[in-house]
Amino acid sequence: MLKIDNLHARIGDTEILKGLSLELGAGEVHAIMGPNGSGKSTLASILAGREDYEVTQGSISFDGVDLLELDATERAVAGIFLAFQYPVEIPGVSNINFLRTALNSIREQRAEEPLSGKDFLAKVKACAQLVELDGKLRDRSVNEGFSGGEKKRNEVFQMAMLEPKLAVLDETDSGLDIDALRIVAHGVNSMRGADRSFLVITHYQRLLDHIVPDFVHVLAGGRIVHSGGKELALELEEKGYDWIVDAEAAEQA
Amino acid sequence: MNEVATPTQHAALAARVSEACAAAGLVGEPQAEALEALEALDYPTTRQERWKYTRAARLLKVTPTASAPLQAPPVVVESLDALRFTFVAGQHISGETLDEGAEGCFVGPVSVALERYPERLKAWSNSAFATQEWFAALQASAPQDGVCILVPAGHKLQRPVLAHHHMPDGAHVAQPRHLVHIGDHASAEAVLWSDNTSHAEGMMNAAITASVGNGASLSLEIIQDEPGTVHHMGHHHFTQGSNSNLTVRTATACAHWLRNDLHILQDGTHADSTFHGCYLPNGDQFVDHHTRIDHAHPDGQSNELYKGLAADKSTAVFNGKIMVHKDAQRIEAYQSNRNLLLGEQAAMYAKPELEIYADDVRCSHGCTTGQFDKEALFYLRSRGMTETAANNLLVQAFLAEVLDGFRPEIRDHVHSVFARRLGWI
Numbered sequence: 001m002l003k004i005d006n007l008h009a010r011i012g013d014t015e016i017l018k019g020l021s022l023e024l025g026a027g028e029v030h031a032i033m034g035p036n037g038s039g040k041s042t043l044a045s046i047l048a049g050r051e052d053y054e055v056t057q058g059s060i061s062f063d064g065v066d067l068l069e070l071d072a073t074e075r076a077v078a079g080i081f082l083a084f085q086y087p088v089e090i091p092g093v094s095n096i097n098f099l100r101t102a103l104n105s106i107r108e109q110r111a112e113e114p115l116s117g118k119d120f121l122a123k124v125k126a127c128a129q130l131v132e133l134d135g136k137l138r139d140r141s142v143n144e145g146f147s148g149g150e151k152k153r154n155e156v157f158q159m160a161m162l163e164p165k166l167a168v169l170d171e172t173d174s175g176l177d178i179d180a181l182r183i184v185a186h187g188v189n190s191m192r193g194a195d196r197s198f199l200v201i202t203h204y205q206r207l208l209d210h211i212v213p214d215f216v217h218v219l220a221g222g223r224i225v226h227s228g229g230k231e232l233a234l235e236l237e238e239k240g241y242d243w244i245v246d247a248e249a250a251e252q253a
Numbered sequence: 254m255n256e257v258a259t260p261t262q263h264a265a266l267a268a269r270v271s272e273a274c275a276a277a278g279l280v281g282e283p284q285a286e287a288l289e290a291l292e293a294l295d296y297p298t299t300r301q302e303r304w305k306y307t308r309a310a311r312l313l314k315v316t317p318t319a320s321a322p323l324q325a326p327p328v329v330v331e332s333l334d335a336l337r338f339t340f341v342a343g344q345h346i347s348g349e350t351l352d353e354g355a356e357g358c359f360v361g362p363v364s365v366a367l368e369r370y371p372e373r374l375k376a377w378s379n380s381a382f383a384t385q386e387w388f389a390a391l392q393a394s395a396p397q398d399g400v401c402i403l404v405p406a407g408h409k410l411q412r413p414v415l416a417h418h419h420m421p422d423g424a425h426v427a428q429p430r431h432l433v434h435i436g437d438h439a440s441a442e443a444v445l446w447s448d449n450t451s452h453a454e455g456m457m458n459a460a461i462t463a464s465v466g467n468g469a470s471l472s473l474e475i476i477q478d479e480p481g482t483v484h485h486m487g488h489h490h491f492t493q494g495s496n497s498n499l500t501v502r503t504a505t506a507c508a509h510w511l512r513n514d515l516h517i518l519q520d521g522t523h524a525d526s527t528f529h530g531c532y533l534p535n536g537d538q539f540v541d542h543h544t545r546i547d548h549a550h551p552d553g554q555s556n557e558l559y560k561g562l563a564a565d566k567s568t569a570v571f572n573g574k575i576m577v578h579k580d581a582q583r584i585e586a587y588q589s590n591r592n593l594l595l596g597e598q599a600a601m602y603a604k605p606e607l608e609i610y611a612d613d614v615r616c617s618h619g620c621t622t623g624q625f626d627k628e629a630l631f632y633l634r635s636r637g638m639t640e641t642a643a644n645n646l647l648v649q650a651f652l653a654e655v656l657d658g659f660r661p662e663i664r665d666h667v668h669s670v671f672a673r674r675l676g677w678i
């Protein structure tokens with residue numbers, strides 16, 4: 001469903017992604033791990049359509065569509081969702097109003113009827129329950145004054161509301177306490193299905209105990225340098241990244 | 254950069270305006286001081302600090318040509334139950350006068366009030382700006398009809414007043430004067446609405462003079478929704494007694510070229526003033542809000558909040574002066590002005606001016622001018638909103654603090670004007 005081929009991207013003069021290739025099948029969960037600054041969030045942002053990055057080479061196809069031809073809105077309409085590493089605060093816009101506008105905007109672009117007020121609220125209730133989101137947070141301004149953990153929970157809440165085909169979770173586990181981690185993982189797991197794929201970016205094997213991935217990839221220096229099964233996460237936890245990065249360097253040389 | 258108006262040019266403008274207003278019909282006698290001031294005062298130029306960013310020279314070209322057809326304009330905010338009065342180019346054309354007699358409330362055209370109750374108007378109907386500003390002097394030297402609201406001591410006006418001033422197609426000048434007097438412990442609410450057709454030109458030079466008695470309260474919403482190319486000058490002056498409450502909300506929904514001068518004088522202790530405003534020029538529009546509050550007595554409060562966006566190549570100006578007089582102790586005065594620029598060629602000139610001569614005072618002010626939040630825009634778009642929907646939501650959120658203070662039907666109208674003008678609906 002997602003095929004990234006030899007992706008090169010830069011911002012200004014800095015080249016960040018240097019030939020990244022990755023393929024995700026429908027219903028699969030892939031984890032991406034890698035050192036700080038290796039380009040994980042860059043990849044996530046590019047998938048979501050952030051315009052600051054310039055793709056200089058390579059391609060991304062999503063369900064057979066050239067993703068790079070779509071803008072951020074169109075990608076969301078096509079079914080891509082990014083849970084931000086740093087969710088944005090939007091003072092003055094209530095969470096509920098925000099979601100209603102987003103949901104109906106997507107439906108309109110898909111030529112679907114807007115959701116009735118009743119159906120919308122029922123859905124909000126179900127999704128909020130899924131991640132045990134405090135009722136008060138629904139009515140507050142989007143992410144404003146939310147704790148780090150509340151923001152992450154809100155991202156998963158939005159994902160549940162928008163039911164994407166591909167969800168990219170950028171360090172959704174960071175800042176979560178142990179209980180919240182379990183709750184958020186439960187939310188994600190209950191959304192797993194044959195036509196929904198996940199790209200889970202994380203630094204910690206811990207999360208992958210709860211959201212068990214089909215594949216684990218190591219992103220370093222702007223490329224996927226190693227891929228394996230779920231046991232790779234354990235190995236990385238134990239040994240760090242150096243052995244892979246060194247081996248890769250040796251191979252390149 | 255600086256324009257110089259030769260005396261003949263602005264004297265000629267004054268003659269054209271006075272003649273056109275007189276031909277259409279004046280209200281009451283021209284103020285004698287105003288006539289003198291018109292001679293004595295300088296025409297505003299960008300060399301004067303108060304007019305630094307405001308090129309009044311362009312008004313020298315205003316030439317009224319047509320006499321206005323006195324046809325009723327479309328009704329505004331139909332759902333609002335109010336005492337309604339309609340004026341077209343400075344002439345009263347409809348509205349049923351509320352007249353409870355010499356001791357009671359009066360709401361009607363100034364022309365009618367002057368006939369029936371000249372003595373009730375005498376004490377306070379002069380425009381305080383008329384001796385200070387050339388355009389205010391011009392207004393007071395050839396005043397036209399506006400709404401008059403007289404609420405005697407202890408009375409509460411039961412229904413809000415809606416005075417609607419309309420400028421039709423063609424080059425017109427209008428110099429309406431609105432008079433509001435709220436007696437001690439009395440209260441009233443009013444909406445002053447000015448709008449134009451999209452082929453209206455010329456000048457709207459309006460004055461509001463209001464006094465709010467001891468323990469009285471006045472809430473005023475000013476809506477300026479003026480497509481076309483009319484130049485609008487507003488001279489709005491309020492005097493408050495002790496323990497009085499004043500709220501003035503101004504929404505400049507649309508204006509080609511507009512300057513509002515708002516002056517509040519707290520002429521008693523424990524007075525409370527709230528004045529909020531919002532504006533959103535686009536294209537090459539110009540909007541200028543100059544405000545001044547005088548805390549002349551102790552224990553007063555004021556709360557000022559102006560927010561605006563300047564889009565495209567437009568210019569917005571905000572100047573807020575807070576004057577705390579020598580013996581006005583224990584004043585709490587808050588001012589905030591927040592602006593967003595939506596275009597690389599848009600300009601915003603914001604300046605707070607604080608003059609504080611008392612020592613026990615709590616004053617705060619903040620002026621910010623920023624860009625539209627790109628991160629927020631991306632966040633919203635990544636959730637599937639079109640750029641239009643996202644922009645609209647962000648503007649709505651930005652202005653909510655100001656717009657939510659208006660009546661809901663007015664708030665929705667103003668927001669829809671903004672959204673439509675920016676192509677966001």
Ligand SMILES: Nc1ncnc2c1ncn2[C@@H]1O[C@H](COP(=O)(O)OP(=O)(O)OP(=O)(O)O)[C@@H](O)[C@H]1O
Nearest residue numbers: 011014016034035036037038039040041042043052
């Ligand atoms: N706007 C930008 N301007 C300049 N450099 C940038 C910008 N955005 C990202 N970079 C650089 O690109 C590199 C990759 O950043 P990215 O955020 O993708 O890393 P990451 O793998 O997500 O790291 P972390 O694990 O710390 O979240 C970093 O060196 C970063 O400094």
Ligand SMILES: [Mg+2]
Nearest residue numbers: 040041042085
């Ligand atoms: Mg990152």
